[in-house]
Amino acid sequence: MQRNFLLAIILTFAVGAPPAVAADVLPSWREGKTKQAIVQFVKGVTAKGGPRYVRPPERIAVFDNDGTLWAEQPMYVQLAFVLDRVKAMAPQHPEWKEKDPFRSVLADDMAGVAAGGEKGVLDLVAATHAGMRSDEFTAIVTGWLATARHPRFDRPYTELVYRPMLELLAYLRANGFKTYIVSGGGVEFMRPFAETLYGIPPEQVIGSSIKTKYEVRGGKPAIVRLPEIGFVDDKAGKPVGIHTYIGRRPIMAFGNSDGDFEMLEWTTSGPGPRFGLIVHHDDAVREWAYDRESHVGRLARGLDEAPQRGWVVASMQRDWKRVFPFEK
């Protein structure tokens, strides 16, 4: 007995831990075509010597954030942050009461904010995202996330992450993938929470950015945030962001809106095994149902072209056993 036990230990160490049991993989995904497609793809690219094998350094998976990893309704989390910041900063800016887009924000007049268009958004970003050191901005974001609550669920925004996607991130990493966020959101807005929330380190977060400069103030070096757009990581900007930061083409891409179309197109049109998946928000009970007509996360072309492009459309309603971690 004891001798066999020793042998068992030695063998375990020698051949490594036993592979994860299939039943344990992606427990919040219902059995079915979607889960099967994911698992079969991963099995293919990790089967050494197999026809679909991909070397670990090439196993890059990219994820949109808003609507793909966490909820984006009733508005992008970063927009809620901007609105809250304007209100918090208003006492120091009495002139904002008379001046759009700030006036509209302070009056909770979202139609007025929207009427300001791109110029208005830039003014809001400049006022709330620039003019401070980068570490100061990180502290502001972290502080806000610790106290702000989602209007529908009355929970911190960080609890509105999708449990199936957290499992998917972990599953891919366990299979030698490097997981990246590629989002239209601000890179310095996402980095403070991406590591704890998703296990994605700051260097694997790609997003939109304003310009920064290096400055030595009173002997102390700092990165200072400037009121000027640097890079917009959305639509055709996503492949450019991927190319700039990663320098190679991912083999898996996950998105939920037409803002992710080019990222999926770029990822899945390369040679060898490729995988594209669109999260379809069709669950008005547990989350939200929206696609073609939505202002936030509009999805039309992606739905139309997914079949011919071989992209998997994951139905929140049918494919996900659970949506949020707080669900019983």
Next chain:
Amino acid sequence: MQRNFLLAIILTFAVGAPPAVAADVLPSWREGKTKQAIVQFVKGVTAKGGPRYVRPPERIAVFDNDGTLWAEQPMYVQLAFVLDRVKAMAPQHPEWKEKDPFRSVLADDMAGVAAGGEKGVLDLVAATHAGMRSDEFTAIVTGWLATARHPRFDRPYTELVYRPMLELLAYLRANGFKTYIVSGGGVEFMRPFAETLYGIPPEQVIGSSIKTKYEVRGGKPAIVRLPEIGFVDDKAGKPVGIHTYIGRRPIMAFGNSDGDFEMLEWTTSGPGPRFGLIVHHDDAVREWAYDRESHVGRLARGLDEAPQRGWVVASMQRDWKRVFPFEK
């Protein structure tokens, strides 16, 4: 005997592989203050529970490339590439014979090239680095590196890497560091060789870049290189590049010129254990000797301020047993 042998195997598996023997570490570095400083720093930040311990995700080390990882004399390798490309492309551009800076390049008149200043360099970069797809540019770089030879050593440029630095990269990675290139050189010029030469994957290469755009040509998506400077990763640009790509401050930085000053300053002024090192080119026999008066790799402020800033100055002559891998 056999029982003890079994026990030894079990213990080895249980506690992990034995630590590398000190004598094996950095064999091309001579015993002395410089090597000791490196090894002591690494031992400190990896000693779990120790006062200088740093978690693995924070173990970021950044390396300049030209003059720090490979030779930069008699001219930057990328400049040699540009000059060769102009000559190779000249038959398709008869107008270049009359038009500077191309005329000077074709006449091997380096003073004339230098007289063209920044505008001239931009024209050369636009002509040789832009207008093609990114994968086409990669193929051009790879092809050139396979045939071009260094004028003094008559070997491929890729053989002019510093053996002590290759050992250092491997040593840091073996100790849980993520190693990055942070260079003024073009990111897409470096990525094709960084992985095979240095073991640094493309996503850990930060450099200067021109703008790119995503385009679908005849149904095939591509990243197209545009004749417009995107980002200059030199001097105060280096901390900005680090911040943009990595999003956290490195704890070790290695450079050789004043172009690396801000990178070392930014790295070493953070809290906790910090390490900065300047490679001093003082070996005219095996490599080159240059610093304060050199056009390439000028080093003056770094030498002046290294002592008060606690930066290590590594002497190629005294600290390196071997410089290039091809040396016996």
